Amino acid sequence: VPLEETSLPLFFGWFLLPGIQDKVRCTSMDFLKTLDTLEAFKKHLPDFTVEAEKEVDLEQYFQANGALHCTTKFCDYGKAEGAKEYADKPAVEELYGSVFELSLSALFVTPRTVGARVSLSEDQLTLWPADAEKEAVSVVPAAATLPAGSRAHVTLGCAEGVEPQQTGFDLLEILALQQEGQEGELVEEMELGSLAYYGKGRWLLSLREPVSAQACFSSLYG
Numbered sequence: 345v346p347l348e349e350t351s352l353p354l355f356f357g358w359f360l361l362p363g364i365q366d367k368v369r370c371t372s373m374d375f376l377k378t379l380d381t382l383e384a385f386k387k388h389l390p391d392f393t394v395e396a397e398k399e400v401d402l403e404q405y406f407q408a409n410g411a412l413h414c415t416t417k418f419c420d421y422g423k424a425e426g427a428k429e430y431a432d433k434p435a436v437e438e439l440y441g442s443v444f445e446l447s448l449s450a451l452f453v454t455p456r457t458v459g460a461r462v463s464l465s466e467d468q469l470t471l472w473p474a475d476a477e478k479e480a481v482s483v484v485p486a487a488a489t490l491p492a493g494s495r496a497h498v499t500l501g502c503a504e505g506v507e508p509q510q511t512g513f514d515l516l517e518i519l520a521l522q523q524e525g526q527e528g529e530l531v532e533e534m535e536l537g538s539l540a541y542y543g544k545g546r547w548l549l550s551l552r553e554p555v556s557a558q559a560c561f562s563s564l565y566g
């Protein structure tokens with residue numbers, strides 16, 4: 345059945361294949377387990393949570409949600425702006441069901457979310473909606489000046505009461521700071537890569553070796 349004859353999904357995106365989902369979850373858990381024991385993290389704990397006296401168990405703090413994926417277009421069953429236009433894009437129709445290699449290049453943690461940055465290739469950018477970054481400007485003004493694909497991420501967990509789309513905003517905020525020339529405070533060289541602090545509880549681990557994740561371009565009706 346051609347896509348235009350079916351109703352529109354909740355969202356389109358790349359869904360990580362099962363084996364790699366486990367690997368990414370483990371990497372994320374290892375990172376969280378290490379991060380909350382670091383002196384630097386403890387030093388900045390008041391930026392992370394208002395309960396400054398307490399320790400934070402990051403593995404408990406974030407709740408995992410469903411199958412790991414990188415959203416391309418949130419369609420809300422057709423109610424979202426540009427949903428039909430996206431579904432009708434030739435690239436979307438042609439590549440639906442194909443498996444891609446996503447490159448997860450960094451992990452980031454904020455008081456709201458934990459996620460993985462996805463660095464999209466030229467081919468993968470053909471599936472990226474042109475307005476994805478601009479849609480975020482009411483939350484992250486500098487998003488308008490960031491390159492297409494900057495918002496691409498895999499949500500690994502959200503703090504209680506936080507909506508998943510927050511992960512992309514948190515990533516854009518960090519990338520906007522980098523674009524302004526703030527390199528972050530280099531905190532430590534970890535086994536996984538270098539960890540930098542961007543203030544306000546925002547942490548970025550640039551992976552020494554990006555994780556290559558096989559993912560199927562598809563959609564979720566939910």
Ligand code: 2AM
Nearest residue numbers: 355414415418498499508509510511512
């Ligand atoms: P996420 O991509 O940051 O994880 C279902 O809710 C999926 O669509 C989630 O993966 C979620 O966030 C994403 N999502 C929800 N609302 C969105 C929105 N308004 N814009 C973009 N993505 C959204």
